[in-house]
Amino acid sequence: MNSWPKYWEDPIYSDEFWLARARVFCSNFEKQFDLRKDQRLLDFGGGCGFITKILSPKCLEAVLLESSLKSIDRARIVNESNENVRYIHLHQKDDLATKLQGYKFDYVIMNSVAQYLPLDLFILYLENLKGSLRENGRILITDLVIKDSNLLKDLKDIAVFYFEQGNLKGFLEFFFTEIIKLKDRLSLPMFKHSSEDIARRLKGSYKISWIKNLTLNINRHAMLLTPC
Numbered sequence: 001m002n003s004w005p006k007y008w009e010d011p012i013y014s015d016e017f018w019l020a021r022a023r024v025f026c027s028n029f030e031k032q033f034d035l036r037k038d039q040r041l042l043d044f045g046g047g048c049g050f051i052t053k054i055l056s057p058k059c060l061e062a063v064l065l066e067s068s069l070k071s072i073d074r075a076r077i078v079n080e081s082n083e084n085v086r087y088i089h090l091h092q093k094d095d096l097a098t099k100l101q102g103y104k105f106d107y108v109i110m111n112s113v114a115q116y117l118p119l120d121l122f123i124l125y126l127e128n129l130k131g132s133l134r135e136n137g138r139i140l141i142t143d144l145v146i147k148d149s150n151l152l153k154d155l156k157d158i159a160v161f162y163f164e165q166g167n168l169k170g171f172l173e174f175f176f177t178e179i180i181k182l183k184d185r186l187s188l189p190m191f192k193h194s195s196e197d198i199a200r201r202l203k204g205s206y207k208i209s210w211i212k213n214l215t216l217n218i219n220r221h222a223m224l225l226t227p228c
């Protein structure tokens with residue numbers, strides 16, 4: 001195990017586990033944003049495709065962009081009944097603007113992705129994404145870690161979420177999986193940048209609005225970006 005994408009592509013977590021998290025995000029997203037049938041969505045770092053699964057029936061087209069081929073394969077199965085979903089595989093070295101040529105999005109969602117990327121790469125992606133937004137297009141970056149965040153507190157929030165939902169299977173799955181994978185987790189680089197670091201780097205390039213209550217990690221931040 002030498003990278004976060006490898007950690008996430010491990011099918012050890014069940015579909016139900018990912019779906020429970022995606023449901024929370026999508027239901028909060030729909031309360032605060034108006035995704036319409038004539039709009040296009042980019043699910044950046046969309047993983048196994050559960051956010052895409054819930055939101056694609058509500059828009060014209062959803063594009064899931066991922067660096068892990070294994071996760072894309074899983075996302076294709078998860079979304080096999082949704083005909084308006086497209087897939088883009090992005091290697092870290094690929095040029096994002098080239099990969100997105102021909103696409104214009106109303107919403108770009110990056111849920112729980114930014115903190116696993118090197119900050120310079122993430123900022124470069126955001127610069128490139130400006131050219132792929134429609135007029136009034138927006139980028140929503142969620143589940144960002146806050147300054148001095150702590151792994152144990154973060155993990156506790158997830159466990160508490162499944163417990164409070166009465167989702168005993170999700171709770172036990174999370175508990176035992178994280179114990180099995182603890183060695184992998186500890187050998188990976190911890191989140192290097194917080195929402196505050198990102199905001200500092202984006203000054204003058206994007207207008208930032210802070211959004212609350214989007215994901216199950218109640219202590220994490222979300223920011224909505226519109227190009228300046």
Ligand SMILES: C[S@@+](CC[C@H](N)C(=O)[O-])C[C@H]1O[C@@H](n2cnc3c(N)ncnc32)[C@H](O)[C@@H]1O
Nearest residue numbers: 005008045046047066067068071090111112113
């Ligand atoms: C914690 S998972 C989140 C998955 C999904 N967004 C969700 O909320 O269920 C992080 C995802 O980001 C993807 N990822 C990491 N680096 C990436 C990159 N450079 N480009 C695209 N995706 C990336 C990983 O492969 C993984 O699927």
